[in-house]
Amino acid sequence: MAARKSGELFTILETNADGAVSDGEERPLNLSVDVKWFEIPFKRPESDEEEEVEEEEEEDEEIVQEPELKSAAAAAAAGEETVDAASFIAEGGCNIILVTGNGITHEEYEEESYYSSSNNCSDTTSDIDFSDLEEEEHAGLFNSYDLLDEECTSPDFWGEPDQVISIEPFTADSGPQHSLGDDADTLDYFRLLFPDSLFEHMVEQTNNYALYRQRRSGRSDPHWHPTDVREMRAYVGLNILMGINQLPDYGMYWASDIFIGNAGFKKTMTARRFEKLNQNLHLCDRLSEPPKGELGYDGLYKIRPLLDMLGNTMWDAYLPNRCLTIDECAITTKGRFSPTQYMPSKPMRKGLKMWMLCDSRSGYCHRTRLHVGKPGDDASAITLGYRTVTSLVRGLEGRYHHIFMDSFFTSVPLLQRLLQDGVYACGPTNPHRRGYPDALKPRNVGKLEPGEFYQCQHGNLVATVTRDAKVVSCLSSNSAPGIVGIGPCSKQDGEGSDGDGSSLSALGIPRPLPLLLYQENMRGVDLCDQLRECYQVGRPCKKWWRYFLWFYVNLCIVNAYIILRESRGGAPPASFNGKEFTQRHFRVRLAQQLIGDYQGARGMERAARKRHADSPLEYGHRLERMSERSRRCRNCTNKGLRHESVFGCKICNVHLCRGGCFSEFHK
DSSP states (O other): OOOOOTOOOOOEEOOOOTTOOOTOOOOOTTOOOOEEEEEEEOOHHHHHHHHHHHHHHOOSSOOOOOOOEHHHHHHHHTHHHHHHHOHHHHHHOHHHEOOTTTTTOOOOOSSSTTTTTTOOBBOOOSSSSOOHHHHHHHHHHHHHHHHHHHHTTTTTTTTTTTOOOOOOOHHHHHHSSSOOOOOHHHHHHHHHHHHHHHHHHHHHHHHHHHHHHHHTSSSOOOEEEOOOHHHHHHHHHHHHHHHHSSSGGGGHHHHHHHHTOOHHHHOOOOOHHHHHHHHHOSOOOOGGOOOOOOOOOTTTTTGHHHHHHHHHHHHHHEEEOOOEEEEEEOOOSOOOTTTOEEEEESSSSEEEEEEEEEEEEEEEOEEEEEEEEEESHHHHTHHHHHHHHHHHTTTTTSSEEEEEOOTTTTOOOHHHHHHTOOEEEEEEOOOSTTTTTTTSSSSHHOOOTTTOOEEEEEEEEEEEEEESSSEEEEEESSSOEEEEEOOOOHHHTTTTTTSSSSSHHHHHHOOOHHHHHHHHHTHHHHHHHHHHHHOOOOOOOOOOHHHHHHHHHHHHHHHHHHHHHHHHOOOOOOOSSSSSOOOOHHHHHHHHHHHHTOHHHHHHHHHHHHHTTTTTTTTOOOOOOOOOOOOOHHHHHHOOOOEEEEEEEEETTTEEOOHHHHHHOOO
């Protein structure tokens, strides 16, 4: 942003259809092309200028006064001339004027704040703790947090919003990073995030856990045999298809009813085999798990291999773009689990909490952090948001990314720390946190009119309080003070803004630049959640770590779909014949390629019977009486019919109807 010229009131900058600014300057970061924005230079009131002249004349006297802000309501109470908001904006006025002394009228603060109900979260104490190694890594953050906190609470920290901020350009590489060609299909993109080595690890640990359960019970399982990579991939593919074709119980996919049962599921594996894989599925070695309370204990040990491997692949497959979002998401659970969080202000009141770093435009998830309970130490609880953000942005230092986050994370020490690391940030905050300027707190600002805002500044750090639908307090290090934007007016903006809403309805409510940037870029995690929630993967169970496993499988599918869409410019794979390639098509093709031509025990038995069908007499296949009691015909059962017969084939050990069922079954 260029420096403001002295004496210039403001400059109107309107964007054209191509998104360029009409006077040659660049638009602010990621603003919509239909947003009109202008700059209002900071100006002192006449009383402040007179006081400065008196201070220069009096050499022996020093007057130290703490600046405070004057609200429109205070001016009206003092009998000053007031104008409506529309004409006030048109004439170039804006309440970002600092006054000294007792020039502010304290009024009762009755407005419901934006931040008051956004993070009403009650954390339940969990028996899952972070590992000792993680606690040592975070120990150094406490000292830096205390130093920054002491600095921002000094009386002379905040000053007037008349400084020019400097924002370095973003020049780092970004976007998908792979060497796949034009003939790559959905499975190739999925392997970028979920490699074959992870399938091999799942097979190894699943077989080990099955033996562990048998040794612990003292008896062998006659229905279990070791799995392999092909079967594990087919198992995951069936779970993906269950998210598209959803049924109340997974046993219904193998039902004999032709309207409910799925022939593809029956061909791939039996219901009993699928159930055995569900029982023995595992990701870690239970024999080497450290007990709780001993050195090296890790509460996330059961999914630690998954976290380590996917954390690297998700970060390497797609380099972060300039604007990123940090927010939380919840994973739906059934049953009572110790890591479950109670969040009364959220649409999903109970669930497993996850913090995510996502791209603001595409929704690609770069990194995640699991929240498994409230930290026991008070200092850890205070710096929870600080620790979460610094761990999520690790590796972005000096690249000048722009991070957008909600009021749970945003604080003055955090933005200072990020600014030192070369990362800009913006987000609403709680004005009662330490370091936020006293002049902008609700008790000093009073009741604001829609569009009215006040700002304080410390270098690149700008604090803003304004009223949009509610009163919002925010902090930013990537936006200059005094920048105001007016977007397209909605019906809500016009109603109740002034006396009849007629003048403001044509302009819309002005919004400071930090709020505009936040509204435009704080949607990355929401986009990711929308794609992820469309088709859930996995079934409800009693083990908490299974929810995290299927969450990451689903997340890898969403990320792979985003990489394919951006790598091919929205074009579908070469072998796709449809017009529009959506996420549903991506999931169906991925599941089909994971399953491939795999057939379980029943499928191989049918293939063997097909080989002998050419000469059934040579192999002894003939229709004969099986027993005195009639049983269901296997061929009719496969077709969803119910017929019984005492005849059948002794070689195949199945009952068959007299007639065409014998020859049809052996085909």
